[in-house]
Amino acid sequence: MTTSTGFDALLLLSFGGPEEPAHVRPFLENVTRGRGVPPERLDAVVEHYMHFGGVSPINALNRNIIAAIETEFDSAGIDLPVYFGNRNWHPMVEDTVAAMQSDGVERALVFPTSAWGGYSGCRQYHEDIARARESVGAGAPDLTKIRQYYDHxxxxxxxxxxxxxxxxxxxxxxxxxxxxxxxxxxxxxxxxxxxxxxxxxxxxxxxxxxxxxxxxxxxxxxxxxxxxxxxxxxxxxxxxxxxxxxxxxxxxxxxxxxxxxxxxxxxxxxxxxxxxxxxxxxxxxxxxxxxxxxxxxxxGADVRFAKMVVELVREHIAGVSARRIGAVRSYGETLNGQRCALGCCETPARPVRS
Structure with missing residues (x-):
């Protein structure tokens, strides 16, 4: 299915959030798994969500971003379907990548909803990609994460x-x-x-x-x-x-x-x-x-954001030069390739709680 651009889809990869009250606690347990967060802290955060009816706005906002990207793709003549997957709540990235494989996607770009370097801002997205591909197994699409874009x-x-x-x-x-x-x-x-x-x-x-x-x-x-x-x-x-x-x-x-x-x-x-x-x-x-x-x-709701995504995609499908105006280097395109190094952004070992 791969097109002449070398890619045949875009995956928007995000954090995820509950969309009804019953989802809140399981979602927070996914987020904090292995971090030693005490139950009373989770109880306090549950109350934050319940203040808004037990619904996080993040999934709806991401769907709006996807719709805007699709509009900008149409205007730019980019023929790439846009998929949506999350780290911590549905649609889970593992399920999305399985659907991509079923649809015949062979090679896709991944746009993370984090502009930053660091473990949570970048490396963990690489881990999400690797975990999703492993869960799908043989024939899983190749997935290339788009670079950090804080200074676009x-x-x-x-x-x-x-x-x-x-x-x-x-x-x-x-x-x-x-x-x-x-x-x-x-x-x-x-x-x-x-x-x-x-x-x-x-x-x-x-x-x-x-x-x-x-x-x-x-x-x-x-x-x-x-x-x-x-x-x-x-x-x-x-x-x-x-x-x-x-x-x-x-x-x-x-x-x-x-x-x-x-x-x-x-x-x-x-x-x-x-x-x-x-x-x-x-x-x-x-x-x-x-x-x-x-x-x-x-x-995210500004049309310039979707236009930026188009530019970031065109860096890969058309060889367009990256537009950056910052003074701090950006990385993040491949975990062990040109933009990232072995050991980049490793998370420190967490102390064992007694």
Whole structure:
């Protein structure tokens, strides 16, 4: 079935999320399997989901992205069906790859809904691909993961316009003094130290987040900003990237800041960790501190995001040069090939809980 481009499908590979209340606990158990997360922490996260009816928006948002990609493929003359698979909830990637094989797909590109380096942002997607192919067995499609894309100019411009729009949502008398605050998902400090090829000095994830923030702020015409973290889930004795967004809001309030624009630079879509950690917890903290709060939108619903996917695909099917504007290297295309090295982004061994 392989076409003249060398590929005959695109697989959008994502994290997954529950779509009804009965799915929430099994989904979270999938996410945290082997991580030693205590049951009481899961109970707290279950309540976050129940606050939204037990439904995560992530699957619906990804289906919207797929529809937009299909439209852009049609406009660009790219004849590739788009499949959808997840790591942690249905449609599971193993089932999707089995369906692809049944449909005659021989070689497909994989677009991950993570723009980043590091274990969770990149290497784990390679592991998902390998696990899915192994589950299908002989005749499983060859799957090639698309590179990290944190600094693609289309995504940067979408974030920049979202920042400008959010600034306009603040009270007019507070806009000039508003502080721009970028957030991304926190990870254990040890995992960040291991992020990237061993020869590249580590900390690839946090360096890319900082670089993406620099790019988006510059594109929005803003000189001063902060980079903070959110969505920590590990035990308190394990160091994670800091400061947390809510703690940082307290610091800003103590300095007399009375307005913030929060940009979730680390997220593609407005899924639960955005609408709970930012639109609920952080916004409530800002209100408590008398800080006006506006949150920039994520780029997934912006047409430029689907156009970016087209460009990333064309790098493979048409030899188009990669468009990158960042100062930090990107990897991620093949696990042990040109863009990734043996031992790249290995996750540190987790301590045994007694």
């Amino acid at each position: 100019p289309l995504m940067v411009s979408a974030f920049a316009d979202a920042i400008t729009s959010a600034l306009g949502q603040l009270p007019p008398d507070r806009r000039s003094g508003a502080r721009l605050v970028f957030t991304a998902h926190s990870i254990p400090s040890a995992a960040d130290a291991n992020a990237g090829p061993p020869t590249d000095g580590g900390h690839l994830y946090s360096r890319q987040v900082e670089d993406a923030s620099r790019l988006a702020a510059a594109a929005a015409g803003i000189d001063e900003y902060d980079v903070v973290w959110q969505s920590r889930s590990g035990p308190p004795q394990v160091p994670w990237l800091e400061p947390d967004i809510c703690d940082h809001l307290e610091v800003l309030a103590a300095k007399g800041v009375d307005a913030v624009v929060v940009c979730p630079i680390g997220f593609v879509s407005d899924h639960l960790e955005v609408v709970w950690d930012l639109d609920t917890e952080a916004e409530e903290k800002a209100e408590e501190l008398s800080i006006s709060f506006a949150r920039a939108s994520t780029p």
